[in-house]
Amino acid sequence: MKHLITTSVLGLALLAAAPRGQAQNADRRWGIGLNVSAYQYKGNFGSEYWKLDQAEYGPGLSINRYISPGLDMGLHLSYVELKHTTAQGNPYYGSSFETNVVNANLGFKLKLNNGWALKEDAVVQPYLLVSPGLAFASAGGTLNRDNQSRNFDESKTYFDVHGAAGINFRLGDAVGLFVQTGQHFPLGANLDNQPNRDDNSIDDRYLQHTVGLNIGLGKAKDTDGDGVRDKKDKCPDTPAGVQVDENGCPLDGDKDGVPDYQDQCPTEAGKAELQGCPDKDNDGVRDKDDDCPDQAGTAALRGCPDADGDGVADKNDKCPDTPKGVQVDANGCPVDADGDGVPDSADRCPNTPAGAKVDANGCPEIPQEIRKLEQPIRFRTNSTQILPSSYPTLDKMVRALQEHPEYSIRIVGHADSRGTDEYNQGLSERRAISAKNYFTQKGVDPSRIPTLGMGESAPAAPNTSAKNMSQNRRVEFRFEFFIPDQQPAPQP
Template sequence: MHLKPQLLRGLALGAVLLGVAAPHAQAQTPDRKTALSGNVGLLQYHGNMGSDFWNRSGVDIEVGGGGAISRYLSPSWDAALLGYYETYKFSSQVRAGDNFEARVGMVDLGFKLKLNNGKILKEESRIQPYLMAGPGMFLSNTSGRANGKDFGVTQIRRPELFGLAGIRLRLSDVVSLDLTTSQHYPLTERVDNLYGSPNDKLYDRFLLHQAGITVALGQAKDEDSDGVSDKKDKCPGTPKGVAVDPNGCPLDKDGDGIPDYQDKCPDVKGVAALQGCPDRDGDGVTDADDKCPDTPGKAELQGCPDADNDGVIDQNDKCPDTPAGVKVDANGCPLDRDGDGVPDYQDRCPDRAGPASNKGCPEVKAETKKRLKEATKYINFEFNKAVLLPSSYPTLKDLAAIMAEYPDYTLSIAGHTDSKGDDNYNLRLSDARAASARAYMLSQAVPADRIVSHGFGETKPIADNATKAGQALNRRVEFDLYLTGDPNAAEVKYGPAPTISELQKTPAGRPTAGKAPVKKAPAKKAPAKKAPVKRK
């Protein structure tokens, strides 16, 4: 008996066409128990010549086809008759030159275990995994070369066993897509014409991967499309999409006469005027929506009161007297992002922790204060000019690093001179030197709005100008950090910086604590004219 591949191909094609041409078919259910499938597939071989399981690299791809007819038995079980045909070619991985070509047909009886049985997944689930197994017949005409010798057509007609795992994707109420992988174990070793394996083990077996379309035959009448056939439906006019009981009637779990799809409180008896819901506290919010059903409250807060209007209901508000407009957390307390105990609305540095004594900002370390104090010793200028000497650069770079470390602080730069020479010239020179230091720090990427420079001239000596040592100490540039928004640190120490007009109004040109407008000094150039006496 010769295998007739044309017949098997025809059966497979017919199954596909039948599935496509069934416009009135529905998904397979107890009312529509018979289904037809058409599939395309791909075989993979494992035997004495080698294996291409899960790997078809280097192997000619041959696509086959098949079909199936299945019958609904119960929510968990179906029975199916399956057929498949493919021409398969394989070249040996064990002995060069060995190969075979097999025209393979398989006819199997399978029993399907469905996981969408109402216990694991709903029967109407869109994704429907299943398992199948059963016996069948393996039919093959094989020819090729084995052990270096050609062999002619060998006919094989042997029983087989198979196991299958699949998943069905319900595309619509009419069509489903099936994706399956099965292993077929024919009770023969002659497919590759190599046999006599150790322990008489039967090596020849196949994997079969298939994709196909499945449709069910027949149609149950269901005018209201509620999933309950008219012959079982006691409420045939149910609106589309409404959940129904097994009799096809809208669900009414609380038994108040209002169907669940119209009942806003389907688990509690209510009245029709409130769409099936009660309202114990009479605040116009039904109990189902009222988080405080025994206390009148606001509709926007689901029926709960909120005395401080911060959006957190009183019963959950741990800070009931929060000032108006302050952002709060879920407990109704002012936000404290950095967790330092100072609420954000009072915290000058809400993203960096610091003590309340420093307005919630990190305090300047003692070591940093020391670096700032000592920096004045290392800031030097060209004689009688506002031009920085290169020896000043490392110190100014260090100060720029401090500014990066303390982003919530502003730096005050105050220039001072000794008392030699003209008072106005000294004031200009001190201001230009402070501005020069500021300009260099701006070049180190310190933001301009975080550096303020002032010149105090000779008005704030820290030593006796009668001696050269005292004069040297008085010629200085001082650096002070202060929280941005606080008074300027230099002006806290010395008062406002003087102006030239103020110097002129002061007896002997020596102002003490006169007040002048606060000035943020930009980077300035040193005066073009030199003082008559060169001694700075």
């Protein structure tokens, strides 16, 4: 009984200190077992089988090696002092023996939790054990026969055949609690020193009922250090420090496929491309960053729309229909640097002094005394020759250009309706060039004299009479503000 108490206390202490587990396995291939057994003798002096009150107790130790899911192999060592005194009615009444037995067996454990009958990590794990070995017996005692008594004391070694069945209860990955019952057949053994033997060599044998702990040695391989061994880890490359579930995969509280450690919105199911955040309007901007979560917009405007594409969100745009490409201010309106009311995109004179009156092009208005000089000149039928009567008119405009280098003059040629459209178009262009030549011959820079031909498309009077048609054979003039290296935009 003393052996039982000592071994039980040691086993419980090791259980408290050991990692939780299932003894040796594919990760912890080596293990150690500590146990205590109740032994029951059967021989010529009688039988103690299944009489627990007559059992003897002894400790045991095993060193085990995992071979496969269905097989373990181990070295099993045990010790017991078998005792027996014959009862009345036995021919050897009064005889007794005390035999110390040390068993050393090589065990082969056939496990039923091999993946076929039961899972390898099942809680209840039945097995069969076959363990041949040696029994070292040191027998002593008194043999009483026919009122004659003699003492004996001898030590022998026998080949031992041991078979058992047991159940291991999985407590975790490194510890199992097992119970086992088996029988030892030390061949030819004479544990009670009885001289009359049977012919079957198994006169003396004993049962062994065992309870103990199997403790896996070493540490299960856990490459990513998340506490889940690689064999069970479905996510073996989890970064260090990341919380994982029982399968070794990072936690994903909102079940959106984005692990919590990467999820910027861990309590709301979202999209992987948005780091787990939702996007109601599907504009690619997370709702938490979207100033317009119910309207598809652009990332540059924090998810708000910009109908005219000027870079100002519609909700802030005071000029929502600005033409594409026009530079705008913070309110989404075209920039007007000189404040003349003409946007810079259309302003041909963007640096007009403040307060100056400007025309549609943003340039200072031409004074009326200059405008009065804009008189048309006439041409003969089918001719580009300027009528001499027009020279005074042309000379006045030449002087104006000479006195005002800030001006240019636009010349537009016209024709009456006689002839084809193609011919009249060419004639109007030649008339405009004829007028331009008059200016250049007077020393006016050609770049200040843009020309345009309108053909018969813009008559001054209906082409219904010779008088009206003479009015349509003309060239018209328009003074404009001149910007060097910039041609005035042609206008009809």
